[in-house]
Amino acid sequence: MLPTFVIGLREGVEAALIVSIIATFLRQEGARGALRWVWAGVALASVICLGVGIALHLVDQELPQRQQEQLETIIGLLAVGIVTWMLLWMRRNAATLAGDLRASAGSALRQGSVGALVAMAFFAVFREGLETAVFLVAAFQSAEDPSSAGTGAVLGVAAAIVIGILLYRGGMRLDYARFFRATGVVLALVAAGLLATAFHTGHEAGWVTFGQGEALDLSRLVVPGTWTAALLTGMLGLQPRPVIIELVAYLAYAIPAVLFVLAPKRRAAPGRRRAAKSTAVAGVLLAGVVLGLVACGSSGGSGGPGGSGAGTKEVAVTLTDAGCEPAMLKLSAGPTTFRVSNGGTSRVSEFEVLSGSRILGEKENVVAGLSGSFTVNLKPGTYAMACPGGKTAATGTVEVGGTAVAATGDAQLRTATASYRGYVESQATELVKRTTVFVAAVKAGDVARAKSLFASTRAPYETIEPVAESFGTLDPEIDARVNDVEQGHRWTGFHRIEQALWVRNSTAGMGPIADKLLADVKRLQARTEGLEYQPEELANGANGLLDEVSPPRSPARRTATPTPTCRTSRPTWRGRRRRSACWRRRCAGATRRWRRRSPRGSTRSTRGWPR
Numbered sequence: 001m002l003p004t005f006v007i008g009l010r011e012g013v014e015a016a017l018i019v020s021i022i023a024t025f026l027r028q029e030g031a032r033g034a035l036r037w038v039w040a041g042v043a044l045a046s047v048i049c050l051g052v053g054i055a056l057h058l059v060d061q062e063l064p065q066r067q068q069e070q071l072e073t074i075i076g077l078l079a080v081g082i083v084t085w086m087l088l089w090m091r092r093n094a095a096t097l098a099g100d101l102r103a104s105a106g107s108a109l110r111q112g113s114v115g116a117l118v119a120m121a122f123f124a125v126f127r128e129g130l131e132t133a134v135f136l137v138a139a140f141q142s143a144e145d146p147s148s149a150g151t152g153a154v155l156g157v158a159a160a161i162v163i164g165i166l167l168y169r170g171g172m173r174l175d176y177a178r179f180f181r182a183t184g185v186v187l188a189l190v191a192a193g194l195l196a197t198a199f200h201t202g203h204e205a206g207w208v209t210f211g212q213g214e215a216l217d218l219s220r221l222v223v224p225g226t227w228t229a230a231l232l233t234g235m236l237g238l239q240p241r242p243v244i245i246e247l248v249a250y251l252a253y254a255i256p257a258v259l260f261v262l263a264p265k266r267r268a269a270p271g272r273r274r275a276a277k278s279t280a281v282a283g284v285l286l287a288g289v290v291l292g293l294v295a296c297g298s299s300g301g302s303g304g305p306g307g308s309g310a311g312t313k314e315v316a317v318t319l320t321d322a323g324c325e326p327a328m329l330k331l332s333a334g335p336t337t338f339r340v341s342n343g344g345t346s347r348v349s350e351f352e353v354l355s356g357s358r359i360l361g362e363k364e365n366v367v368a369g370l371s372g373s374f375t376v377n378l379k380p381g382t383y384a385m386a387c388p389g390g391k392t393a394a395t396g397t398v399e400v401g402g403t404a405v406a407a408t409g410d411a412q413l414r415t416a417t418a419s420y421r422g423y424v425e426s427q428a429t430e431l432v433k434r435t436t437v438f439v440a441a442v443k444a445g446d447v448a449r450a451k452s453l454f455a456s457t458r459a460p461y462e463t464i465e466p467v468a469e470s471f472g473t474l475d476p477e478i479d480a481r482v483n484d485v486e487q488g489h490r491w492t493g494f495h496r497i498e499q500a501l502w503v504r505n506s507t508a509g510m511g512p513i514a515d516k517l518l519a520d521v522k523r524l525q526a527r528t529e530g531l532e533y534q535p536e537e538l539a540n541g542a543n544g545l546l547d548e549v550s551p552p553r554s555p556a557r558r559t560a561t562p563t564p565t566c567r568t569s570r571p572t573w574r575g576r577r578r579r580s581a582c583w584r585r586r587c588a589g590a591t592r593r594w595r596r597r598s599p600r601g602s603t604r605s606t607r608g609w610p611r
Contacts, residue, residue, distance in 0.1 A: 004136060004152035005159075006190065010183040011132040012160020014090070018124035020167040025106070041122035049129025056137045068356055069205035069381075075137055076198030080253070082131045083191040087261060090180050132157075184261040192254035193238070196246040200239065204381035211245030212380070212401055218242065219328050240328050241399055312337055312375065319348040319366060323390020332402040333380050338363070341371035352386040353398065357472040421531065424464050428525040431460035435521045439514040442497060442507050451501050458494055461521075467531075468524055478520050492516050 019042055026034050056075065104120065136153055202208040219240040222232050232238045239246065312335040318325040319342045340351045340363045352362040353376060360383070363372040383398040438457040441450040461468065461479065469475045476484060478493045485491045492513055500510050 004149045005156040006183055006186045007132060007136060008153045008156025009159050010156075010180075010187060011128045012157045013163055013179070015125045015128035016160050016164025017167065019121050020164050022121055023168050029106075037118045038121045041118040042125050045122045045125035045129055049126060049133050052130060053133035053137060056133065069201045070207070073198050073202040073205055073207065075134060076194045076201065079134050079137075080191045080195045080198065082134055083187050083194075084257070086131065087184055087188065087257065090184070091261075181261060185258055188257035188261055189254055192250045192257065195253050196239075196242065196250040199245050199249050200243075200382065203243075203245075208245060211248065212243045214330075214401070215242050215244045215247040239399075240397065241330055243401075314339055316341070317351055317385075318343045319345055319351060319387055320393075321345045321347050321391055323348060323387040323393030324351065324385055324396045325393065327385075327393040327396035329385070329396070329398045331378060331398060331400050333378055333400050334402070335375060335377045337373055337375045339371065339373045340366050342366045342368045344368050347391070348387045348389045348394075350386075350388055352388075354384045354386060355381075359470040359472075424467055424528050424531070425525075427460040427464045428528045431457075431464075432518075432521050432525050434460065435518050439518045442514040443511050445507050447501060447505060447507060450497070450507060454494070454498060454501065461494075464528070467528060471524070471527055474520065474524055474527075478517065478524065493520070 019038065023035060023038060026038070059071065104116075136149075199208055203212060217240075218238060222238055222240045242250075313331065314337045315329060315331065317338055317340050319340065325343070338351065338353065338361065342349065346368060349366050350362065350364045351366065353360045361374040361376040363374050366372050378398070378400045380400050380402060383400065385396045385398055387394055387396075434453070434457040438450060438453045441453055458479075465475065465479070468478065476493070479495065480491065480493055481495045482491060482499065494517065496513050497507075497510055497517070500506060500508070
């Protein structure tokens, strides 16, 4: 929260300062009629900058994983460049900013150019808003808690607006030099963290392949899932185990930038200038010496549990009330088998490994006493792991170093994987084609035709559902049932339209739902294009479907079949979907037993049972 708060406050105050100076000057000159045009320029610039930020976020979410990492690297470097320019510009112009603005506003007012005043306000807010949008997108990408980061940004902008109002009304005087110096130090550290994060994502994008040896082990200090980790990672960009290139980038930027911000602005004597330069150079050289020692000490490589090599490594993960144990893993690249066991918790029953928003592998229904496993071929980079329902370690990270290992040398497996990719792409294309016809029938109000098309339209989706489920919320947006939807969330997808067709026998109000369904299906098609699959993923997908239709069983089962349970601790749409499906199966079985036990000719009704 703190980094985004400082960003919103700093950028907001810069914009508010310029606008308040212009507005105060117009009020003092009696030109209040021009104020409404100034506010119009401010509002227009704010809306445009908000749109830019939303567009950047949406583009980032829609890209495949590798392109996401590339875009995040570019945005991070752009944000660092913006901060650097901002620090230089403010140091050079802070002292004369107010006088220059009043002179420009007076000149425009004497010439009767209201447009010039509006342009001054517009470009002041637009420049700061654009910088804020890019900077916040980069900060959100590196934040562990996006909601907290968003709250910090909103509070920072709100505080800046309050300061701007007080400046305009004359109820507040601000020491601009001290304010910009203090926030400048914070921004320099945040920018250094963003630069280190850019090298981190650049490695995941395949652009940075050098300096990947472990530099420091900060896992005791930066514990994933804790507030200290959120502060240190979000504020300073610290990773639990930073590599050499990340540490080099951080220190090489942070030391000169902080010294530059804190250095006095007044013109010093030649001796003092030489002393200041010597101090800065000494700081950079000291950082270089430290990094050299670190590099020598970490030259042994970036191995991890399981060692290195092409053989399959095994990693043990235990589900506890806290979540994942351990919550941080450092592995070498290659095929890795995750063996998941339940340590006696009823809160957590699932373990996932994710690359961005895509689930690479998961094991579900691991209740107390049970265990399971899945295998994925990990490439160098950073992955997330999730244990939904955990108290303090519901999420963790998997750092993978070394060189990527080919999934298999078996030509038949490679052929099968390539064939599956083609099959998924063809089914996604067919799904879009059928959904287009189905949506047209729904929007035309043709209930009979929509009913006849419903089952055949969904058929291609069912064949590739394991792939769709790997894309975060895309599966529930397309295929959620009413019991799967959390309170406050909008129910969309095939089954929302199904309810309207068979329960209400109408398509009234289904036009927007149908449009969103088609858009979501097209998103699925776009994400499957060119997607690379590992042989392990094919097996994991089939295993996941078996887990979905199989309720958890007691580990004490021997000869007797225990009563299945429909409990699950998964706090997601898919968990509720599986729980409701389980109850439907149990109710259907009860109906069949009731019918067998009913006397012949009985007129007891079975209406109302879930089907």
